[in-house]
Amino acid sequence: MSPAIDNPPFAQDSQHDTSLERELGYATFVSAVAVAAGAIAERLFAFNDLSLVFMTAVVLVSARSRMGVSVFAAVLCFLAYNFFFLEPRYTLYLSARHGLVTVTMFLVGALICGRLANRLRSQVILLNTARAHAEALRQLGQRLAAANTDAEAIATTTAALGDVLEAEAVVLHWHPASARLIENGRDNPARFDPALEAAAQRCWQQANEGAAVVGERGERDVAWHCLPLGAPGRWLGVVALHFSQPLSSLPPEPARLAEAMVRDLAQALGRLQLGRQLEATRLQAETERLRAALLSSVSHDLRSPLSTIIGSAESLDVYRDRLSADDQRLLARDILSEGRRLDRYIQNLLDMTRLGQGAPALEREWIGLDDIVGTATQRTMRVHPGRDIVLELPAPAPLLHVNPPLFEQALFNALDNAAKFSPDDSPIRVRAGVEGERVRIDVVDAGPGIPEPEREQVFDMFHSVARGDRRPNGTGLGLTICRGILRAHGGEATASAPIGGRGTELRLSLPLEQAPSDLPRDE
Amino acid sequence: MSARILIIDDEVQIRRFLGISLRAQDYIVSEAATGQAGLAALATGGADAVVLDLGLPDLDGRDVLRDLRTWSSVPVIVLSVRAQEGEKVALLDAGANDYLTKPFGVQELAARIRVLLRGGRDADDAEPLELGALRIDTVRRSVLRNGEPVALTRKEWALLALLLRHRGRVLTQSQLLRELWGPTHTADTHYLRILVAKLRAKLGDDAANPRYIATEPGVGLRLLDA
Numbered sequence A: 001m002s003p004a005i006d007n008p009p010f011a012q013d014s015q016h017d018t019s020l021e022r023e024l025g026y027a028t029f030v031s032a033v034a035v036a037a038g039a040i041a042e043r044l045f046a047f048n049d050l051s052l053v054f055m056t057a058v059v060l061v062s063a064r065s066r067m068g069v070s071v072f073a074a075v076l077c078f079l080a081y082n083f084f085f086l087e088p089r090y091t092l093y094l095s096a097r098h099g100l101v102t103v104t105m106f107l108v109g110a111l112i113c114g115r116l117a118n119r120l121r122s123q124v125i126l127l128n129t130a131r132a133h134a135e136a137l138r139q140l141g142q143r144l145a146a147a148n149t150d151a152e153a154i155a156t157t158t159a160a161l162g163d164v165l166e167a168e169a170v171v172l173h174w175h176p177a178s179a180r181l182i183e184n185g186r187d188n189p190a191r192f193d194p195a196l197e198a199a200a201q202r203c204w205q206q207a208n209e210g211a212a213v214v215g216e217r218g219e220r221d222v223a224w225h226c227l228p229l230g231a232p233g234r235w236l237g238v239v240a241l242h243f244s245q246p247l248s249s250l251p252p253e254p255a256r257l258a259e260a261m262v263r264d265l266a267q268a269l270g271r272l273q274l275g276r277q278l279e280a281t282r283l284q285a286e287t288e289r290l291r292a293a294l295l296s297s298v299s300h301d302l303r304s305p306l307s308t309i310i311g312s313a314e315s316l317d318v319y320r321d322r323l324s325a326d327d328q329r330l331l332a333r334d335i336l337s338e339g340r341r342l343d344r345y346i347q348n349l350l351d352m353t354r355l356g357q358g359a360p361a362l363e364r365e366w367i368g369l370d371d372i373v374g375t376a377t378q379r380t381m382r383v384h385p386g387r388d389i390v391l392e393l394p395a396p397a398p399l400l401h402v403n404p405p406l407f408e409q410a411l412f413n414a415l416d417n418a419a420k421f422s423p424d425d426s427p428i429r430v431r432a433g434v435e436g437e438r439v440r441i442d443v444v445d446a447g448p449g450i451p452e453p454e455r456e457q458v459f460d461m462f463h464s465v466a467r468g469d470r471r472p473n474g475t476g477l478g479l480t481i482c483r484g485i486l487r488a489h490g491g492e493a494t495a496s497a498p499i500g501g502r503g504t505e506l507r508l509s510l511p512l513e514q515a516p517s518d519l520p521r522d523e
Numbered sequence B: 001m002s003a004r005i006l007i008i009d010d011e012v013q014i015r016r017f018l019g020i021s022l023r024a025q026d027y028i029v030s031e032a033a034t035g036q037a038g039l040a041a042l043a044t045g046g047a048d049a050v051v052l053d054l055g056l057p058d059l060d061g062r063d064v065l066r067d068l069r070t071w072s073s074v075p076v077i078v079l080s081v082r083a084q085e086g087e088k089v090a091l092l093d094a095g096a097n098d099y100l101t102k103p104f105g106v107q108e109l110a111a112r113i114r115v116l117l118r119g120g121r122d123a124d125d126a127e128p129l130e131l132g133a134l135r136i137d138t139v140r141r142s143v144l145r146n147g148e149p150v151a152l153t154r155k156e157w158a159l160l161a162l163l164l165r166h167r168g169r170v171l172t173q174s175q176l177l178r179e180l181w182g183p184t185h186t187a188d189t190h191y192l193r194i195l196v197a198k199l200r201a202k203l204g205d206d207a208a209n210p211r212y213i214a215t216e217p218g219v220g221l222r223l224l225d226a
Helices: A016-045 A051-062 A067-085 A097-146 A150-165 A194-208 A252-322 A325-356 A369-383 A404-420 A461-466 A478-488 B012-024 B035-045 B061-069 B085-093 B106-123 B154-165 B173-181 B189-203
Strands: A167-175 A180-183 A222-231 A234-247 A365-368 A389-392 A399-402 A428-435 A438-445 A492-496 A504-511 B004-008 B028-032 B049-053 B076-081 B098-102 B129-131 B134-137 B142-145 B148-150 B170-172 B213-216 B220-223
Touching: A016 A051, A016 A067, A051 A067, A051 A097, A067 A097, A097 A150, A097 A252, A150 A167, A150 A234, A150 A252, A167 A194, A180 A194, A194 A222, A194 A234, A222 A252, A234 A252, A252 A325, A325 A404, A325 A478, A365 A369, A365 A404, A365 B189, A369 A389, A369 A399, A369 A404, A369 A428, A369 A438, A369 B213, A399 A404, A399 B189, A404 A428, A404 A438, A404 A478, A404 A504, A478 A492, A478 A504, B004 B012, B004 B035, B012 B028, B012 B106, B028 B035, B035 B049, B035 B061, B049 B061, B049 B106, B061 B076, B061 B085, B076 B085, B076 B106, B085 B098, B085 B170, B085 B173, B098 B106, B142 B189, B154 B173, B154 B189, B154 B220, B170 B173, B173 B189, B173 B220, B189 B213
Parallel strands: A389 A428, B004 B028, B004 B049, B049 B076, B076 B098
Antiparallel strands: A167 A180, A167 A234, A222 A234, A365 A399, A428 A438, A438 A504, A492 A504, B129 B134, B134 B142, B142 B148, B170 B220, B213 B220
């Protein structure tokens, strides 16, 4: 429990009457005890000067009550001393000059002692309050530092304000679009409180006009006390406090604490906003970098096949009569193959943008693993005629729940990559199988392999784009798209070295969904 | 007599190479650059097959097809660009007979046109059909594989007969599902996959390297016309 709860910092003000009565009663009681003690001391021990007994009583009272009460105790003791113990007794009349001096000295001494004891007491109270407030602030600071969202920071602060000040705290955000103060996270406020609305609005205006925020003077028992949230010129909103017992104005200590807490909240909100801005800036820079890389890659990868096409076509056009039939056919074939290469590259770019647009929900269908591997293999064979592609598929082949054209593209890209990066006369193996809840399809080639540190990078768009020039037939984006498609299906694409051999093993894995088995009866 | 082919495409280069290559195969070729002109040319001159581009300047390819289908049953082959599987399927379901994805090869187009021109005559072919190791008799509903009879269930036979009737042409999944299981099952793609797998197994076909039934991912099935 927070120490502040044991000793509410301004309880003595709010519970004015009861505590004053109690203190006055205490002072009277102590004075009575002093009279009794004085009588006993006089009879039994023949004490001459009983002023010390009363002085002790005054100090005792002063140490535990406010200034007024200690003055009351001093006067009461003075009168009692005079009445009961100074000659002539049982009158307030003082006979001897000596007695007058003693009594006056006593009153002055009692007042001074009372004052000192009283100051000590209020310092102890202040210290306790300060310690409690500092502790509450420290805890709030810690929690705010850990808050990851605005809502979290606000909830933490309202809870702390509620704990320490025993008040209900409401954070109102300025909403520029509607020019209103809106309670955070509540679009449709469950509670509409005109007093809150009015108090918050007034506080907001005062803050924005640069005036010191003051409560309503002259008006008693204000329900809501408001503090502006933010910094001058950059106000974010208003924090409103509602105390169980209406106060005319916020006492200085709790007001300072509330201000400090609100300031902490404003700082936390500022920090969160800064974080968001930094993240947005970083993302934008990354996008820009990617765009620039893509653009340079596009211009290179589009131009190299185009230069072959233009050159070959022009040769055919201009020198046709001087070319042998074989040369003409060669040029025509180059135009054809480069045109197809261009087409594949453009397809990759299209897929990239398709995947880049936050991958809309895939339209999935059931399709046999053998079916889709077959189509991708056939397409690869058309691009790389004569390549030996060895299929090792499980029988019966499982049904996959995928977007068929996209998944086929992923498989094709994997196969195309294997064909490009391995010798023409080496076979490409496609091994598929079901392992528990996953389907895996391994595309294994006998090429030089990928060095360990680059195995993850080959899927990185920036990487593949940046090194575009060095790749044979540099279309670049193939594996990035392959992984993108697999991930859009909840799967993954990884590269490794095949067990006990050289080359690359590209593993595509996909969560296996159980196909519904409600096929209608068929005799 | 040579077949007449109408090309409706707004790009002059495409019309040119299509015209040159089709004329080289002894077809009579007419050309139109807009949907309206194409419809008019078909109405006045007629054609045995139409090659229709989807991206026309005046009319959407789908509108041309819809208009055309109200008064003509001429075979139509649609040209589309990639990344439009949905569009292709919609057009096939709306009455197009086949599609080609741009860019395409002239030999591919020629093969598709041959299939379309033969189309109608195959349907009432009473003669048993030889297809690879298969001998299919549509009248007696029997299939022989290497001379051995193959026992097909009713649905398997229905699928085979359907593919056979549109031999060489693509059939969309929803067309197949509707024909085989009725209009309420057009989304149950797994029905078709399971049935195809069984039929392939009985015919000795390999999905990974099909000789008879080929899959077109996202579109449908095609019986290969060897």
